[in-house]
Amino acid sequence: MIYLTRKAEFSASHYYHNPEWTPEENLRVFGKCSNLNGHGHNYTLEVTVAGQVDDNTGFVIDLKLLKDILNRQVLDDFDHRNLNREVPEFASRVPTTENLAVAIWQRLHSQLHPARLHRVRLYEQPDLFVDYYGE
Amino acid sequence: MKVYLTRRYLFSASHRLHNPALSEAANREIYGKCNHPHGHGHNYFLEVTLSGPIAPETGMLCDLGVLDSAVHREILDRFDHQNLNRLEDFSMQVPTTENLAMRVGKILSQLPLPAHLESVRIEETANNSIEYAGGQPPRR
Numbered sequence: 001m002i003y004l005t006r007k008a009e010f011s012a013s014h015y016y017h018n019p020e021w022t023p024e025e026n027l028r029v030f031g032k033c034s035n036l037n038g039h040g041h042n043y044t045l046e047v048t049v050a051g052q053v054d055d056n057t058g059f060v061i062d063l064k065l066l067k068d069i070l071n072r073q074v075l076d077d078f079d080h081r082n083l084n085r086e087v088p089e090f091a092s093r094v095p096t097t098e099n100l101a102v103a104i105w106q107r108l109h110s111q112l113h114p115a116r117l118h119r120v121r122l123y124e125q126p127d128l129f130v131d132y133y134g135e
Numbered sequence: 136m137k138v139y140l141t142r143r144y145l146f147s148a149s150h151r152l153h154n155p156a157l158s159e160a161a162n163r164e165i166y167g168k169c170n171h172p173h174g175h176g177h178n179y180f181l182e183v184t185l186s187g188p189i190a191p192e193t194g195m196l197c198d199l200g201v202l203d204s205a206v207h208r209e210i211l212d213r214f215d216h217q218n219l220n221r222l223e224d225f226s227m228q229v230p231t232t233e234n235l236a237m238r239v240g241k242i243l244s245q246l247p248l249p250a251h252l253e254s255v256r257i258e259e260t261a262n263n264s265i266e267y268a269g270g271q272p273p274r275r
């Protein structure tokens with residue numbers, strides 16, 4: 001089994017807000033992330049796929065194809081967007097790094113045949129990242 | 136849905152790799168320049184990984200402030216700008232990155248952290264790092 005990781009970057013804004021809570025409760029739980037005017041990050045996404053090396057091409061997956069899939073499934077919708085308002089998954093879910101990693105997994109995992117998605121790693125900042133393995 | 140969240144911290148410390156049970160020559164042979172008598176220092180990057188389900192009401196694994204407070208209080212305040220050899224933690228052990236990672240892992244494992252402690256990873260320099268998952272293979 002070979003594991004291949006491709007990195008991509010996107011920049012987006014968001015805020016954390018649970019509409020079932022009072023403003024005070026949102027502020028207490030989410031701190032400065034609860035500012036409804038939003039704030040932004042430069043996210044770094046690392047997508048790791050696993051599979052067998054194809055005898056003819058020597059590839060586990062065609063990198064150009066993987067790049068196109070990442071662009072189509074994730075970056076075209078997330079990059080330079082307001083995640084709360086413009087990405088459907090976050091109409092009813094808080095766009096935390098945890099939920100973003102899961103949403104990215106769900107957008108990618110059926111697209112990578114014959115390789116399979118092994119891990120989504122999403123950095124919100126250089127000192128904070130989330131890994132999701134589809135478990 | 137189980138996620139793994141990693142937070143990265145920095146501390147700076149000095150140390151000398153030296154085992155008093157061995158001869159001076161053996162120490163020089165084993166530890167090389169790390170055995171120089173007056174010690175040297177590193178900027179250590181510590182990565183702490185917690186795991187568990189996402190809480191639906193917050194979208195978060197846990198309150199990062201709780202983790203930050205625990206790491207600052209129990210690890211950074213203890214090791215940052217210290218000589219590791221002089222600390223009680225290393226009175227009986229050589230302060231290699233291996234022993235340091237295991238020590239940090241054991242200290243954190245005894246604290247009430249906001250989610251399950253999965254592993255700790257310490258970079259001594261940009262070129263070498265040690266990962267400790269309480270004796271289990273780390274998730275990759």
